[in-house]
Amino acid sequence: MSAEMLLFDIREFGARGDGRALDTDAINTAIARAARCGGTVVVPAGRFLCFSIRLASGVTLLLSEGAVIEAADPALHAGAYDLPEETHGELFQDFGHSHWRNSLIWGIDLHDVAIVGPGRIEGTGLTRDGPGARWRRDTGERPLSMAGMSAAEISALEPEEAAMVGRGNKAIALKNCRRVALRDLTIAKGGHFAVLATGVDELLIERLVIDTERDGIDLDCVTRTRVRGCRVNSPNDDAIVLKSSYALGAPVACDDVVIEDCAVSGYDAGTLLDGSFGRSQQLAPDRDRVTGRIKLGTESNGSFRNIVIRDCRFERSRGLALETVDGGVIENVSVSGLTMREVTTAPLFLRLGDRGRGPAGTGVGAIRGVTIEGVEASGIDHRFAATIAGLPEVRIEDVTLRDIGLTYAGGGTAADGERRPPALPHAYPEPSMFGTTPAWGLWVRHATGIRLHDVRLATESPDARPEIVIEDAEIDRV
Structure with missing residues (x-):
């Protein structure tokens, strides 16, 4: 039998799958055994309660039909998640981005790894919380929409690091791995990240269904990646x-990434999986409207190059955001075939800023060589026009908008049209940072x-602001 055909059923290693006994050791033992020769660890139908599961090179973790890996809760179950490893610290990124071992399933410095369905991961015992970055600049660490929150409200979202000991805040975390596949899984309640991949090369993520309370799929410093x-x-x-x-202790680029045929949304948590598509939640924790979008940034010490986003749907979510504020360059980005319904902030948001969250000497980055075409968006929050906003000293350049149809709710006032928001170079980038836009x-x-080819703009009700406002910009409209 070839290595690819070797199967290791976790029941043969003592797993019970009754949802009460901890099956962590059985699964980890099966993975360690499979790693000796390569093979597939099979999780059969059942509910397997676990703390940290440690992946290994050459091993596929197969969640069969009816299989559920459930994240245990240290407050309820006898055990704990692996401790966060020593890293470069959370100086320039938050706790969640800085650690991988404190996860339900994790792998570091591995190759040829896969996690495949059709089973399910439930992060019931994970937390969505974690400390923020230690770096501080009052206008850049958090969205301006959070400015009115009390210290107690902030600390509830960002507990001290000591409170994270033994807790897990990611469903799947990968660092410095090569040739990884994640396929056909369902993830419910993924903690801070349902999937965090950092420094991963040749990553394939296919047909995942994720319904979670914070980030879905985070691709940090990845190369040759397909979603x-x-x-x-x-x-x-x-x-x-x-x-x-x-x-990773240095600025590392995201390069050669394709996101295609995906759907993102901001329905009430859990209601994608139950099919009810709830709409009761109006605001995200940052006090803007619900999120659920595709974005480049905010973390942008390295660059984003050769990025393709195509044939995706946005439903009850914020729009597409391309942001660099920490010195990185966004270039050679192609976006096409987007459909957006009920857009909760700006449908398109390109922002070049100077937050400068990085080592001394971190400068301003660039946005150039971006093409966005074939976009149809409706039900857009009237406050936020599609926005392209650089800085007086460093402009966004070489952006093409082609075959774009945007329909806004309408309702802006003439006074809104007279607004000229401040530059806010150091602020955290969000469409709401500028308030209601003058257009x-x-x-x-x-x-x-900036080239506009067949850009169609409409409102559902009258709006007293100008359709387009151009400030210190060169536009070619066809």
Whole structure:
């Protein structure tokens, strides 16, 4: 029998699958045994309660039909998650981005690894919380929408690091791995991240269904990555997001990434999986409307190059965001075939800022060589026009918008149209950072080489603001 055909059923290693006994040791023993020769660890039908599961090179973890791996809760069960490893610290990124071992399933420095369905991961015992970055600049650490929150409210979202000992806050975490596949899984309640992949090369994520209370799929400093056919519901944070943080101790680029045929949304948590598509939640924890989008940034120490986003749906979510504020460059980005319904902030948001969360000398990055085409968006929050906003000293350049149809709710006032928001170079990037935009359709400032081809703008009710406002920008409209 070839290595690919070797099967290791976790029941043969003592797993019970009754939802009461801890099956962590049995699964880890099966993985260790499979790692000797390569093979597949089979999780059969049943409910397997676990703390940290440690992946190994050359091993596939197969969750069979009816199989559930449930994250144990240290407050209820006798055990704990693996401790967070010593890292470069959370100086330039938060606790969640900086650790991988404190997860339900994790792997570091591995190759040829897969986790495949059709089974399910339930992060019941995980926490969505974690400390923020130790770096501080009052205007850049958190969205301006959180400015009115009390210290107690902030600390509830960002507990001290000591409170995280023994707790898990990720469903799947991978660092510095090669040739990884995640396929056909369902993940419910993924903690801070349902999937966190940092420094992973040749990553394939296919047909995942994720319904979670914070981030869905975070791709940080990854290369040669494909995300296909996924459905991610995440009302409280981003659904699919590319990042280029300092978690690896140096600025590392996201390069050669394709996101295609995916759907993202901000329905009430849990209601994607139960099919009810609830709409009771109106605000995310940052006090803007629900999230659930595709984004580049906010962590942007490294760059984003050769990125393709195509044929994706946004439902009851914020729009597409391309953001660099920590010195990285966004270039050679192609976006096409997006459909958006009920857009909760701006449908398109391109932001070049100077938050500068990085080592001394971190400068301003760049956005250039971006094409966005074939976008149809409706039900857009009237407050936030599609926005392209650079800085007076460093402009966004070479952006093409082609075959774009945007329909806004309408209702802006003439006074809104007179607004000229401050530059806010150091602020955390979100469409709401500028308040209600002076245009209802498209607002462009501090940009050059912006080309508009068949850009169609409409409102459902009258809006007293100008359709387009251009400030310190060069636009070619066809």
